[in-house]
Amino acid sequence: MPLHVPPAPAPALRSVLAALGSPTAVHERHTPTLRAHQGPLTAELPLPVHVLDRVIAGGRPPRTRLTAWRFLIRGGDRFVAAADTRLTADGWTFSHFFEGPYVAATERALRQAESLGTSYQPRLLSVPELYMLTLWLHGAVGADPAAGLPAAADLLVPLAPAPPGIAAYRPHPVSELLPVMTHRLTPPALAGEAAA
Known part of the structure; x- marks a missing residue:
């Protein structure tokens, strides 16, 4: 089943395309692959990036908030960076280009998700306290990509590098992975109170 990649807000795409056309933005020192690439660059696969907030023991639902739209930047036959x-108060604007393991990990997880037997809306879910980024496969393919919470049946695919003890690229139902994350994020004193 195909993934239903949501369209990014037009200003977000325009700002990334403008940055790709800017020698100053493309030639940043922390993006050597992007800087060295010869030939055209394209912005593809826009993914809304949500941050997981308020993971609390006791069964209360977590909160998420949309913080970015991420585009994978293709150069030739591979993705070389992300944007x-x-x-902002003026709408969606370009923030930065970056490289690193999450670019290839996102591409791999998206390819893997394409082979699943169910349609999903792909998103990214960041858990800053665990230094963890996941591909969030949201079951409501027509939902507003800027809103919503992870549903129990949605899948989370941790990207590499994943935190110790959490397997990268293994799809986990939210109902299975969220308790693991909650346990890791709950201070020991609070975990004891929640169990009582």
């Missing part, structure tokens, strides 16, 4: 946009 993030952020929301």
